[in-house]
Amino acid sequence: MMTTRTTNELLLGAAPIVLVLLLWQGLVSYGYAPATLLPPPGQVFQRMAQLLTSVTFQQDIAATLFRLFAGFAIAVVIGVAAGIAAAVSPPVNAVIRPIVRVLAPLPKVALYPAFLLLLGFGHESKIMLVAADALFPILLSTYYGATTVEQKLIWSALAAGTPPRDVLWKVVLPAAMPSILTGCRIGLVISCIVVFLAEMITSTDGLGHVLVTAARTFQAVDMFVPLITISLLGLILNGLLQGLRAYLLRGFPSV
Template sequence: MAARPAPAPVTEAVTEAVDVRRRRGVAGVAAKAAVYAYPVVLVVVAWEVVAGSGLFTPFTLPSPERVWDRARTAWEEGTLLEASRITLGRVLASFGLALAAGVPLGLLMGRVRTVRLMFRPVVSFLFPTPKVAVYPALVILFGLGTASKVAMGFAEAVFPVLLATTAASSRVEPSMVWSARGLGTSRAGVLVRVVLPAALPGILTGARIGLVGAISGVFVAELIVAADGLGHDMAVAYRTLATADMYVAVVMICAIGFVLDRLFLLARARLLAWTEEGPR
């Protein structure tokens, strides 16, 4: 027996509900895009106002239009894309190494007393040390190429990750650990299956700070001594008094940092979807 078609009012109500939901989805995406674009627009407008106010000469503070023209030329020539690719690769390598070293060691320091007693004095000594002060030693050890830049970024990034992981893992509820042990879970299994998920919000907070450290460390290292990268381009522009090109490097490293931070926050929301700190 053929099914009766839905009454017209019901069909219209369903269609209207779908349309409302679709419009809300589009409005939500537009609202998020506006939130992300707002700081960029604000900075550009403030820059344009200050550049046109006469407080600074066009040499010391070029207008956004002039910097954009230089950026477009460098992009068409391929030099800006290549420098950005090199710097971005070094940042990601530094950050990845910081996570690979900082998270496991932080878990052990937070949960194993012997490891904590062994490494706490070393971390307490190295953490407040200005990393730029040891960069000449890193250059001697690793050379003038990429390795010393990655080492500098790693030095800036690893301590926020390490300390945040240590603090977060040490505050995991003992009852959770006792329950897992009572069910026969090994100590290594407790670290991976209980402590790590419970400490993940704190770990990711330290990782976000570490990402900023990796960007700063790599860029400063390139600025001091390098043959390529955005920091090198900025140093060359500064020495040759090409201020517009210098601002191109500044804007590009800021854009890389902004995009990486937004991507990190999206990944964090996905990883913490099961917690109160997940997507809202």
């Protein structure tokens, strides 16, 4: 039963991707888009297979993944810690709430020039931009999950003799975990987008740099390769995070 359900979910998930590829091929085959500007998908995937054997392209992928993971990890640590602290401590909440209200709607890419001036053109500025963009979904999801924990769970733990300090780790954090992991999935998607954008703006390596270099030399096929690559990486990472979520929440009814 579970195998059939998983298979159906995979087929339903793959259907939109197949339709996009068919539409893409149809636009080229029927002349609605010139192949010089929109190369056929087969040619793009063939080129991607060639580039994946290149050490330079592998290094570009590694640079993108390093920035993505570093920024995302910083966002998770700060977001979860700040969200839990704001949920259980009114003074902390009073400090964090106005900061979130001011900075959460702000496009973080607007801060990128400041990050460049402060941290330089290396990994640090890009990691900081990824962390800044992924932070608020994780923080808000953590805060929401921690504040919606049923009070009777906390009362039951205290009545059972659990020290108040341990209630946070043994009751509040586990109960808020579904919401935290949802925020992490949103933050991961944002991280993939932002790291690619940062590398397009200013970088000497990474998948975003590959796209900009191809665009400057009018190599249409090479422009699509990094786009497909970052999409596949995002798909794989999202699947891994979903698997981790299912493992961590295996005792919850919704999983």
